[in-house]
Amino acid sequence: MSAPERRPLPSPLLVVTDRHGHPRPLVETVQAVLAAGARWIWLRDKDMAADDRHRLAEAVAECVRTAGGVLTVGGDPALAARLGADGVHLPGGTTEEAIRAAQRVLRPGALVGISAHGPGDLAVAARAGADYATLSPTFETASKPGYGPALGLAGLREMAGIGLPVIALGGIAPDAVPACRAAGAAGIAIMGGVMRAADPGAATRTYLDRWAGTDARA
Numbered sequence: 001m002s003a004p005e006r007r008p009l010p011s012p013l014l015v016v017t018d019r020h021g022h023p024r025p026l027v028e029t030v031q032a033v034l035a036a037g038a039r040w041i042w043l044r045d046k047d048m049a050a051d052d053r054h055r056l057a058e059a060v061a062e063c064v065r066t067a068g069g070v071l072t073v074g075g076d077p078a079l080a081a082r083l084g085a086d087g088v089h090l091p092g093g094t095t096e097e098a099i100r101a102a103q104r105v106l107r108p109g110a111l112v113g114i115s116a117h118g119p120g121d122l123a124v125a126a127r128a129g130a131d132y133a134t135l136s137p138t139f140e141t142a143s144k145p146g147y148g149p150a151l152g153l154a155g156l157r158e159m160a161g162i163g164l165p166v167i168a169l170g171g172i173a174p175d176a177v178p179a180c181r182a183a184g185a186a187g188i189a190i191m192g193g194v195m196r197a198a199d200p201g202a203a204t205r206t207y208l209d210r211w212a213g214t215d216a217r218a
Contacts, residue, residue, distance in 0.1 A: 021195030160184030
């Protein structure tokens with residue numbers, strides 16, 4: 001079975017949600033990052049009852065649609081399909097069969113991504129025709145315990161050439177963004193740097209500017 005053609009990534013910045021990151025409601029944070037120029041949101045919050053997550057997902061999806069953005073749902077192809085979402089992000093260790101099953105469930109043109117923690121995950125994703133993979137932990141981060149030592153820029157550089165777009169994830173401060181891009185990353189995925197920010201819109205603009213090289217400090 002030949003792998004389907006990969007869809008282009010909607011943005012080099014993938015904003016990952018975390019409703020525990022700040023006392024404000026998650027929907028307000030999502031609205032702020034979209035208003036600041038973010039266009040790709042990964043609804044990650046998964047420590048919820050199914051009904052509660054569905055309600056949160058519907059609210060986030062409405063925000064993203066209103067802003068003309070792209071919504072990826074973490075770990076649940078069926079929920080992504082019910083929402084008419086733009087993609088699903090599958091966990092590390094997902095098999096080729098599961099990736100292809102997600103492709104069949106989603107609407108035409110939807111993205112399928114996978115969390116990768118080493119070359120094995122990336123190879124599986126590439127063979128199955130996933131559209132991208134996040135690679136973590138790129139740097140040390142408290143949100144990715146148990147996945148081994150940070151891969152660093154050398155690991156990112158090595159694995160960015162395995163066969164599909166790689167998005168750096170984990171502990172990425174704004175100052176590290178240009179180096180991630182130079183190492184071959186197709187984009188960056190940011191959770192804490194935006195979700196925990198007092199001003200998530202300003203944080204979003206900083207990451208976008210650093211990627212584009214338009215920030216004077218980059």
